[in-house]
Amino acid sequence: MSEILDRFTNELLPGSGHWPSASEIQVSATMQKFAESDPQQQVLLAQLLDFLEIHSETAAIAAELEIADPDLFAFAKVLAFEAYYTSPKVREVIAERSRYANRPPQPSGFQVLSHAVTPWNQDGILWRSDGTERSERVLKMQQKDPQKTWTVEEIRQWQH
Amino acid sequence: MTVLHDEVNVLVVGAGAAGAAFTWRLASLGVEVTCLEQGDWQRPESSLTALKNWESKRIRERSPNPNIRRNPADYPILDDTSIIKPAIYNGVGGSTILWSAHTPRFRPSDFRVQSLDGVGADWPITYWDLAEYYEINDEMMGTSGLHGDPGNPPRAPRTTPPVPLGIAGSRIAEALNELKWHWWPSDGNILTQDRGSRRACNGCGPCEMGCATGARASVDITYWPEALALGAELRTGATVRRVLSDATGKATGVEWIDITGQEHVTHANIVVMAGNGIGTPRILLNSASKEHPRGLGNSSDQLGRNLMLHPIPVVTGVFDEDVESWSGNDAFALLIQEFYENNDARDFKRGYEMQVTRGQGPLITALGGFSLDIPWGKDHHEVFERYFGRVATVAVTCEDLPHPNNKVTIDSTVTDRFDIPAARMWYELEENSKRMISHGVKSATDLLRKAGARETHAKPFAPAAGFHLMGTARMGSNPEDSFVDQACRSHDVPNLLVIDGSVFASAAAVNPTPTLQAVALRAADLLREDALV
Numbered sequence: 244m245s246e247i248l249d250r251f252t253n254e255l256l257p258g259s260g261h262w263p264s265a266s267e268i269q270v271s272a273t274m275q276k277f278a279e280s281d282p283q284q285q286v287l288l289a290q291l292l293d294f295l296e297i298h299s300e301t302a303a304i305a306a307e308l309e310i311a312d313p314d315l316f317a318f319a320k321v322l323a324f325e326a327y328y329t330s331p332k333v334r335e336v337i338a339e340r341s342r343y344a345n346r347p348p349q350p351s352g353f354q355v356l357s358h359a360v361t362p363w364n365q366d367g368i369l370w371r372s373d374g375t376e377r378s379e380r381v382l383k384m385q386q387k388d389p390q391k392t393w394t395v396e397e398i399r400q401w402q403h
Numbered sequence: 404m405t406v407l408h409d410e411v412n413v414l415v416v417g418a419g420a421a422g423a424a425f426t427w428r429l430a431s432l433g434v435e436v437t438c439l440e441q442g443d444w445q446r447p448e449s450s451l452t453a454l455k456n457w458e459s460k461r462i463r464e465r466s467p468n469p470n471i472r473r474n475p476a477d478y479p480i481l482d483d484t485s486i487i488k489p490a491i492y493n494g495v496g497g498s499t500i501l502w503s504a505h506t507p508r509f510r511p512s513d514f515r516v517q518s519l520d521g522v523g524a525d526w527p528i529t530y531w532d533l534a535e536y537y538e539i540n541d542e543m544m545g546t547s548g549l550h551g552d553p554g555n556p557p558r559a560p561r562t563t564p565p566v567p568l569g570i571a572g573s574r575i576a577e578a579l580n581e582l583k584w585h586w587w588p589s590d591g592n593i594l595t596q597d598r599g600s601r602r603a604c605n606g607c608g609p610c611e612m613g614c615a616t617g618a619r620a621s622v623d624i625t626y627w628p629e630a631l632a633l634g635a636e637l638r639t640g641a642t643v644r645r646v647l648s649d650a651t652g653k654a655t656g657v658e659w660i661d662i663t664g665q666e667h668v669t670h671a672n673i674v675v676m677a678g679n680g681i682g683t684p685r686i687l688l689n690s691a692s693k694e695h696p697r698g699l700g701n702s703s704d705q706l707g708r709n710l711m712l713h714p715i716p717v718v719t720g721v722f723d724e725d726v727e728s729w730s731g732n733d734a735f736a737l738l739i740q741e742f743y744e745n746n747d748a749r750d751f752k753r754g755y756e757m758q759v760t761r762g763q764g765p766l767i768t769a770l771g772g773f774s775l776d777i778p779w780g781k782d783h784h785e786v787f788e789r790y791f792g793r794v795a796t797v798a799v800t801c802e803d804l805p806h807p808n809n810k811v812t813i814d815s816t817v818t819d820r821f822d823i824p825a826a827r828m829w830y831e832l833e834e835n836s837k838r839m840i841s842h843g844v845k846s847a848t849d850l851l852r853k854a855g856a857r858e859t860h861a862k863p864f865a866p867a868a869g870f871h872l873m874g875t876a877r878m879g880s881n882p883e884d885s886f887v888d889q890a891c892r893s894h895d896v897p898n899l900l901v902i903d904g905s906v907f908a909s910a911a912a913v914n915p916t917p918t919l920q921a922v923a924l925r926a927a928d929l930l931r932e933d934a935l936v
């Protein structure tokens with residue numbers, strides 16, 4: 244049974260260069276483990292296995308499923324990718340081949356590299372009046388002094 | 404089974420963004436207030452971003468779609484009649500448990516779309532009625548940003564400086580300067596410096612999984628502790644089935660079920676709905692009676708209608724070098740409002756904003772991220788390597804116009820664990836949205852190209868992005884075409900309030916939460932001012 248699932252997952256995720264194939268890192272076993280805790284996934288996984296068994300003679304079984312039952316294929320693809328991309332081995336490859344560290348986002352987080360860019364338009368007021376007297380009043384004040392620091396108390400006065 | 408009865412003064416249904424703000428405000432005015440929430444507290448240690456298999460959690464138990472997540476507190480939302488799928492969370496904190504905390508405000512014109520541009524519906528209130536409440540909310544939630552945005556009326560200084568632009572964000576900002584398009588560092592409820600027990604953001608990426616450091620606000624760590632300290636009561640695991648009303652049509656309280664299945668009736672002077680744009684109409688439609696045959700307070704037949712979601716087209720740009728797109732808070736750094744206001748020279752009414760998103764790990768990228776198409780099979784790894792860490796996505800938030808057939812109804816063929824009918828979403832894109840989407844995709848593509856993207860990939864709308872839920876019990880002056888008045892009170896049932904995004908008469912083209920929280924705070928003040936509590 245897992246042989247046919249191995250074949251299917253290898254069609255989705257064949258090994259290449261630094262990347263292991265799905266079967267090399269036991270993606271099919273992980274898929275089965277993931278599905279264990281969820282009855283809905285178990286049903287879908289059983290449907291997938293049935294399909295694969297029935298079509299075991301087909302050379303390109305993943306492509307066959309994608310056409311025959313797109314929803315079941317989508318389920319299988321997500322589960323296989325989930326198993327593959329959460330595997331420590333694959334995470335190592337990613338870390339080797341990008342600047343992404345092989346660790347969860349927390350607790351260390353990531354430094355966010357940036358450089359400061361100043362918005363070109365600091366002064367030209369761009370919002371549109373709603374036609375009320377209050378709107379016109381605030382627009383005028385803002386146009387007069389675009390960089391003024393407003394207090395909450397001043398803003399409260401706009402209600403009236 | 405015996406039904407347990409008790410009595411309270413003000414009863415709020417839902418402990419999310421709106422319910423928390425409203426409860427805190429009333430409690431701070433000395434009013435006795437009780438909130439019923441069907442879900443539970445989120446334990447801080449339940450932050451999943453420290454787990455090795457965090458990405459697996461992200462697509463399953465932290466999926467924003469309740470139909471995928473299927474937590475005990477989740478109710479079914481039938482969505483085969485909607486091209487955009489629901490994204491909410493049920494628990495103390497509501498959908499802010501999963502939100503990205505981007506907090507732009509509505510502009511003044513957004514409240515008067517009918518008078519100014521001849522589409523949709525005006526609100527019976529203006530920006531100026533909410534300005535003070537936006538400020539109170541910014542302070543309570545903790546807001547990073549930079550004051551002085553020329554695209555919006557002035558605001559008070561922000562709590563902390565803005566979140567960093569990131570490598571791609573900086574490039575895009577430079578491109579915007581060259582194009583001379585409006586942009587400004589975004590306001591967000593994400594702290595960039597420590598504040599009390601909340602730590603500064605450490606750029607870890609997946610805000611939507613819940614924030615381990617408390618940098619990203621959610622109302623369970625902002626409003627709720629303060630509301631409880633002021634004496635407000637919060638009952639968790641309390642699922643409201645319906646709002647009860649008497650022969651005069653007045654609301655008398657609610658019927659609810661606790662997690663053991665015990666039935667309760669809590670009598671109240673005032674009932675306040677804060678279950679969000681789907682949860683609120685669901686319960687009010689389920690509260691039909693002889694006096695209210697179409698659902699409580701629904702003589703106008705507006706309840707559940709005019710569902711507005713913001714279609715969000717997404718364009719992903721691929722850069723030649725690594726821009727570390729897995730780092731940084733996930734949904735925003737800068738706000739682009741060049742195409743925000745109505746322009747009659749365009750072939751659509753109203754407008755859109757753009758924001759730059761990031762924070763995607765390997766699994767989400769491999770599955771296509773926002774709009775990539777990474778093949779399975781022999782080319783998979785090569786394409787993955789070309790994209791991973793090298794992308795930036797511009798999300799275009801399009802203003803949605805109200806339409807009576809975009810709606811929430813109830814469907815009793817499917818029920819939740821307590822036999823309460825499921826909600827059903829009905830949503831299609833209108834012609835105006837389709838034209839706006841085309842314009843937005845072109846703008847976002849031009850921008851990414853200008854910023855140096857070598858290729859771009861667009862999707863006309865993000866199907867999973869049903870997180871801005873507005874309009875399903877809208878506010879208005881005319882009881883014939885709206886559900887609540889300017890004080891959020893039902894036209895038909897004076898002691899019934901709706902205070903969440905359901906009351907929005909228009910959707911604007913920005914994320915709705917600061918506006919719905921400002922509306923909720925104001926509704927609390929008016930209730931007190933009018934001596935109703």
Ligand SMILES: Cc1cc2nc3c(=O)[nH]c(=O)nc-3n(C[C@H](O)[C@H](O)[C@H](O)COP(=O)(O)OP(=O)(O)OC[C@H]3O[C@@H](n4cnc5c(N)ncnc54)[C@H](O)[C@@H]3O)c2cc1C
Binds near residue numbers: 490641
């Ligand atoms: C992934 C994601 C990203 C988002 N990003 C942003 C963003 O960047 N900016 C922004 O402005 N907004 C964002 N949002 C939307 C934002 O979270 C919502 O606008 C906001 O939380 C709505 O507040 P609310 O109080 O109306 O409803 P919610 O916060 O959804 O709370 C409703 C509460 O009511 C409870 N409830 C419902 N029915 C019942 C019942 N029958 N009995 C008892 N309790 C009930 C629910 O359990 C829930 O806890 C995002 C949402 C998601 C899911």
